[in-house]
Amino acid sequence: MRFFAPYLIGISSMLPSALSLADDDTKEVETVSVIGTRQAYQGAFEYKEVPAASQEIDLELIKDAGVLNLSEALDLSATVARQNNFGGLWNSFAIRGFAGDENLPSGFLVNGFNAGRGFGGPRDLVGIERVEVLKGPKAALFGRGEPGGAVNLVTKRPEFEKGGEIRTTVGSWEQLRFETDAQTVLGEDENVGVRLVGFFDDAESFRRTVETKRVGFYPSIAWEASDSTTVNYELEFTRQELPFDRGVVSLNGELGIMPIENFIGEPGDGDIETEVMGHQLEVEHELWDNWTLLTGLGLRDTTFVGFASEPNFEGRQTLFLDGRTLSRFRRFRDFDTEYAVVRAELSGEFSTGTLEHRLIVGADLDRFENDQIILRGRPPSIPDGATLDQLDLDQYLVLDILDPVYGAVPLLELGPNTDRLEVQKAWGIYIQDQIDITEQFQIRLGGRFDDFSQDIDNRRATPVTTTSQSDSRFSPQVGAVYLVNENTSVYATYGEGFRQLTGSDFAGNAFDPNKSESSEIGIKTDLQGFFDSVSGVATLSLFDIQQSNILVFDDRPEASDGFFLRPAGEAESRGIELDINAQFPGNVEFWFSYAFIDAEYTNANPDANFGATIEAGDPLINVPENQLSVQLSKGFTSLGVPAKVGAGVLYVDERLGQTASDFFLPSYTTVRAFAELEASRDITLRVDIDNLFDEEFYTNSFADIWVEPGAPRRFRFTAAFKI
Template identity: 25%
Template sequence: MLFYFSITRCFSQHTAELRGDIFDNGERALAGVSVVLKGVSVYTVVSGEKGDFVFHNIQPGEYRLYASRTGFANYEQKIRVKDKDQFIHIYLASQANELQSVEITGHRRKAYKLNETYIGSKGGMNIKDLPQSVSYATKELMLDQGDVRVGEVVKNFSGVNQFTSYDDLTIRGFRVNGQSNTQLLNGMRTSTGFWKQPLTNYLERVEVLKGPASALYGNASPGGVVNRVTKKPLNESRKNITLQMGSFNTFRVLTDFTGPVNKDSSLLYRLNLGYEDANTFRDLMFDKNIVVAPSVSFIPDANTRINVDLVYNASRSRLDRGQSLLANGDLNSTPQSLSLATPNDKLNENTYTITVAGSRKLGDNASFNVAYSRTGYNEDLYEHRGANAYAKDTMGKDVSNLVAMQIFARKRNRYIGNLTAYADFKINTGSIEHNWIAGYDYGSELSPAGASQLTASGYRNAANNAAITFNAAQYAQNPSAYIKRFLVKDGLLVPNVPSFNLNDVVNSQKMQDDSKAFFTNTTLAPTYYYLHAGYLQDRVRIGRLQLLLGIRYEHYTDFANYLATNQTKTNSTALLPRFGAVYTVSENINVYGTYVTGYNPQSAATLSNPSAGGPFEPLRSNMTEFGAKSSWLHNRLSASAAVYRIEQKNTLYNANNPNNPDSMMQIGKERSEGIEFDVTGQLTSSWSIMASYAYNDARILAGSDAEKNRQKPNAPRNLANLWTKYMIRKGPLSGLGAGLGVYYVGERGLSISLDQTIPAYTLVNAAVYYNFGQMQLQLNVNNATNKKHWVGGYDYIRLFPGNPRQYLITLNYAF
């Protein structure tokens, strides 16, 4: 009887079934993976053809699950088996693609969703474990949407919109532009030419770390930092050729080749090429671009990785200074296609960035990483542009249909260098896991001697032998005497450069004879700065709690009046702490909180504006953020939410000085606070989705009475985006798919004229796809409803209209 009861009790004890599936980072099922479960007992299975596996009759308790297969990094996970059936989803990283300290080799994934990021911490980490908000767009999303420039990509990022049509963004209410060194390329500080957004064909992804990033990257915008990640080599052969044709005489040829160079795959290559010849809907505007982006990775052994990246872009275009309205302020008073350019104008830019990065493992728990990048930029500009004012009559009044004009002829160069080196090592103290990073950064920017600008502006003097400016204050003192200084015709002051007649666009846009204009030669003063910084960071794991603790000390050196006889050196320092915590509520949900600080000098070298004035105090900022990150549907779908407050003091704003439109003034304090939501991933294997919403209240708290309590310029309170794509995988319509997107931007104030606004807008974008064999044919219709809108602006003389309805046909051949 006793034996009977013992047997009965044993067999009545609850057991469970543990099922799962295994994929690589490209969402491909992995067969033949050895899966071991160790704990109360030891169980071993091998995954099937669909990557599936199952453990039967598992006793409840604490276990460790191990998964391994040749060519992939080993996988390990703690798991609690309960007295009911469970399912887990596992991703294995290729050994050439495991979570690297620096990105040396490429990614095979073909999905909208990312699991890891390199932007939020030195070295890679899971996005769910990062106590700060990150938005991103993969190359797959960019291709599906027909996005070819970063300004088109940012609609997918909560809290990010265009400030102008240049390489110029607003992140959480704060401006970030390509000249300000707050942009990154492969995690290294870089700069663009600002005027033009480069093509994205060589990019693996674009990502944004929200909030001050100075503890990681030095001087940066408090709103966030943009990181463009280039495509890295793969250890398998892939070739891709893309042709694009569309509205406004658009034509592009893009190629992407990658694979091993030798038999043992120790040397890998990738080559991205791009050619663009396109007009725009804006009068006289065009873009001709050549992009050459080779990348080589050398992996001599399992512990050593070296990568060399080059991105070269040759751009030929005209500079678009925006749309001007009649002085009555009617947004419909001029066509959105109107530009003030002439056929004489040109903007020739050449930009290169070369990056050398290496990583060396020092055993299982330590590595050393180093990277150096150098960016060079050359500008050759000739333009007819508005003078940010209307022409004057002899009564000192604006002539509503005449925009005062000026001519700029400018040549300049800029060079940026960055070095980062850090050690990464893991140490456990009992049950507490530490991942320490200790490193050093060096950065510099040089605008060398030799840059200069010819400027023709103002009005002709009475003797018609020079140009003079109109000063409203002096005119008011004695109008009749003051006007005698000017050459007058038909009741108007005769301009040095003919005014642009908004009522006679065709004649105003003719080629101009500039030989009669009076030019002044302005030397653009050379500038130079450099910085040294050291930082220490510890990622701590205590059970379900993770801490991210960091501190950076930066010593910044700038040269006032660089290379002049009165050159002086100025130094500033900053201590930048960072604190973050992540708590794992469940297998699906992490919650987090963070506090970060920011710092950005405002010197001659960083402002890139010799007419700004100054000297100015550095920007100082801080952010508090709380949020949650989650993954669902076996890690195919992610969702996140964040609430934040950012404070900054010493911001520069336009001084609204009519005699110096470029002069700046320093505002006392700003605050930005809001909420953000993001959803990314796959609802099914055929249905992908990306959605976001952001509310942002960004106000000037201390400054002049005119600025106080206003929403910051070009910072909408509401932003929302939805994009979804569905592909038919089976049946007679297999290979056919469609995409649909809706993008909303709220009303915005402009940055120079504080009382002027541009309206909210909603855009509808659509796409149709057809895959047949190794080819894909794609049609994108962006702004399908032909909504009239503006993406940003300075005032009603410089507005930046958004594209009307446009079509883009893409033919992609992979082999």
Template identity: 30%
Template sequence: MQQTLIAAVWQPKLVCLVVSALFTVPATAADNDNSVLPEVAVVGAKGGDETSSYVAKNTKGATKTDTPVIETPQSISIVGRKELDDRNVQNLVDALGYTAGVRTELSGVDSRADTYMIRGFKSGMDSESGASNLFIDGLKVQAGGQWNRASFDTYGLERVEVLKGPASVMYGQVVPGGMINLVTKKPTANHVNEIRLQGGSFDQYRISADIGGSLADDDSVLFRLVGSFNDGNSQLDHTDLQRTYFAPSLLWKISENTSLTLLAQYQRDKGGSTFQFLPYYGTYAAGAGGRRMSNSNFLGEPYWNSYDREQSLVGWAFEHRFNDIWQFRQNLRYTNLETEYKGVVNRGTGLSYTAGVTQVPAVGIVGLRTFAYGASKSEGVAVDNQLQADFSTGALKHTVLVGLDAQRINWTGDRRTFNQASSMSIFNPVYGLSPTVSLSQLTTASDYDVDQKQTGIYVQEQLAWDKLRFSIGARYDYFDQVAFNATNNRRNGFNDHAFTWNTGAVYLFDSGFAPFVSYSTSFEPGALGIAILNDESIKPIKAKQYEAGVKYQPQGSNSLVTASVYELKQENRLAAAGSCPESIDGSCYTQVGEARIRGFELEGKAEVTDSLTLLGSYTYMDSEITKSATVTETEGRDLSLVPKHMASLWANYAFNGQLDGLSAGLGVRYVGGSYGMTRAAGPADNPYLHTDSYTTYDAAVRYNLKSFGYHGAEVAINASNLTDRTYVAACTALTACYYGMGRVVNATLKYNW
């Protein structure tokens, strides 16, 4: 891959230094224009509801305009900073644990990337479909192959927004279940400086700092520095995890009508990989002697176990208001990501097993293991230009948004393997029996160089007439991809276009009830670098959703309850259909699949009293493969990993009187059983690899030290999976089962000034 001009300027180790250096720039006086137009709404300039409450009342994520959540005809879940702090969230999976419609831990404990699905469809960094459903500050996070996945430290986030259902009109190619928008901490004039010290399970320790304020007397230049460092062990034996995170930002209010925010992030992850392919027998089903392996057992080789990631992001958010009607915004970001992976993984059952026969193996040996190596680099540029007009025509109030966005991504991936690792007991692993290998001994399995481009233009109209809110939007996208595999000198390329649209309406009753209906569509270009069976052209994978529901937010209350029903259909699904030697990776797919999910969601967050805060959710999903012309799927079956029922409840209570300063939280999460396969390929007693439901509990105790004279100081103890339940989160094959996270206890000392 040739280095681009942008890459030459923004080297990964320099991006944060560039923005940090800008803090030394002296404050610039505002222009002397005497005409005063309406104040520019600066992102991050005001502390939102999430800084002091679980309930966020406004969001820009769904419509890219500052619209109240209750006036948006779509199900939206927002996890704000207070909730992130109270639950002591360690990663994005933790943050999403109490969100309706979201299932986490699809790959179990995985330090490489956060895995989750929204409304039954895999989301996040799903590089196989070529569509990332993870956004940060409204711009897509690039997806790359060969374990090239981005991950973001949650300490640097202000909130996590979950938009349910198709979102292509605003964001282009996305998986239909929904998307995640991570909103980062930005400069603010009323910021409170903070430092945290934390230690806990697996000998992990962490130090974090969040410092910011004004560099000018008139608050025209604001800065913020957010950083953290953690190091220690993990749930998995012989696996360390270390992270360095630093995010400087600078906001310059050029005038009353113009602002520029410069943003940068640098993150370096070092250590091992906690991801493992575990055998069905010995984890979910009993193995030899009725035993099950510990969720901490490591089945690789300690010297060949690493996952190192270095990611850098730099960009800006520019805003300008021309007059009381027109305003312009531009968000731009350059991202550079490099990863290197080494692991020894299970590549066969190694156990006595015959398909379709119930058979408990006599021994607990993983017999077929392979050395795996992957090195990948990706860089991309994303830009979103928005022109907004706010005006009235008679009794109608209009908010019109016109946008043009684009993204350019290049990623390279080198994957190598060596199938000479020795067998190993899953109950009592012994290391060092395999031959010591070097990188030169591994055989190259694939060597990709992929270029992806997408350009979209969109328009949205939001109407307000008395108590009725109506919106309609449309988008046209053009995308292009070229993939080259150097191992077989084959190149695949395709380009296509897609049109998507949405519409919805909300009626606001004085009582606080707001019924809504909506229709939305989405698309994905298709899988990366594959050949379609019989040379069929690659068609975009499309989806559509009908949704109806009601939101409830009584005036003057700090609460929001949303209930909705929906039907979500996906067309042109890809399904494996044997091998194609002429394809770029030897895989062959057919594109005749359809799936449908009908669901119900109930989610609420409320400050019941001054002391008691509750948040709860319930999810029901009925999934079905409605059309498939391949033996790898069975029509009428449930989609894999989609539970019918999920539920959660978290309660936080702040004591008064003599116990003033003390608060406690208690939570419970339930995930129903699901199937790992869409065809009968498992044992006779479990042909579709069903895994049972599981329930975990979380708890927290916090104490503000103000009564001892230490104002701004707080100590806290948080525990997730309080009972240390061992559970299998999912099984997708007889050699692909995944344990969930065990008990994690952390103690935190926090000081604000």
């Protein structure tokens, strides 16, 4: 608790002053209209007018599903597949089969800002209003990013109200969690809204010796400076202490032999400490009718520091000698990132003859600095034909995976491994025009020009060497929408994109960017047009994405004196998706998301990590062909007391667990359930059960000895108090 005391005191000291401003319900409060709700890069379009599929996981669905972090929220979208999450220390996911750099967290946006960069730890959802899964080609507006789509988190901002809620959760493995969300209004004209959101979470886990401590504070201020101008400021602070947990190992490709409760790290290493401090400032100004200028500034610093003991691979792995003695190597990491972005966007409507235009024009400038220091100690290679009793096991940092005894062997001494500073700078300008050709037919034309540079300082070299590159790219997008009637539309879209790659080849030259081409067709419908008593939307989409310049092992003769990479891999992802978000009579909420994704390499190359041969047609790692997520809930009144019950199902097909191998993670189905009761006007009680049938399952992996197990059955009890 001492770890959190300074932050809890700070949060609690702010709450009384905020709550003292909250008036009784009987006092009339002047209604203030909030205009600062426009999202950068997205414009103002009805859902059926956008030539791309998307999903909105709103706050009500987040609560019904009982999710607490971003990874759990994205499980609701069948389009998104979990990827190797670096020992549980960041969010990593693939959209429509494609993921980003496996050595960096997956990039996600916060209110349109690229806030996924850096090493701030896994994202908690306490300060999030909704999670948007924006599918398809986005590079024409968002710029450098992933080909499958983008994830955008929309934060909780002041709503010019007074009141709030405090939530207390206790759960399995001694979980203790507190959340607070308080709002008030300031100023004589009540034109300043303040919102204070924070959380504290301390929990053990089903993994032996594994405990996490996390705290976050997310205050925001909205100022309605005039009838036409709104200013929003948000702060993001999160600090986490998390063990580096590589999961479990398989034996001869078989999972379940090693108990999922056994931790294969070393508690003596201590925790990895992560911290993030971020700021967002946005000013929205209505210039004249239907024209708006949105400007913004984002700053985000992250740190990641700590030791970790991790399983060795192949020729240094003693596990292969007796089936239970695991050898490990040890690393110390000290990562520090700084990210800054400024942007401006003008949007509005105009006419040229009989054509109606909705225009978005913008520009952004960003700088990302990634400072990494890694120390490493690892055992020697195992001689051919050696047996376990012929080795000095003190050199191998061994652990019995079936009956672990921690601290039994000395920790390995560390030496230099990586000392690198990478600085990426970029600026871009973009334009999008959606044109109403007729009352039913619209076309979207868009494009973005990016100019970027990259400098990498290798500080291990003597003298220090610097690798630099610069490039410019144009990313086009074209789309069409046909409004069949007032409830249904069909659409098609095509776009190109790119993503910068970190590192350099054997000659010290920076890699060419990863490139992609994406196409999509689909149909969207408003369900109320078919069923008078049903509301909601449904989308059916088909997509095809081709990606090139994927990093693979460089086996050319000129690169044979070391382990180097080159951008030569190619892959394709094709699939079909069906998403339904509906509300039925009787206060019934229904969420359905299904995706079939065929993601595979289209050329042969050596794998970037182990050098094994990837054949054309091999699947991409951690991407299931079939994935399904369903959530159903019903509200009702019993004995005059409002209540709600619900359940959810997640099915994930088998997935490749190690690139260029025949190791697959088995498919799984998990069920969750909840019941909620409004005990009084101000108190709500809730119970959640996750993995109701206690299935043993595995969510993702990097290799057969780095596999993340899912949690067994878990109970949580929550009490929410209105303030």
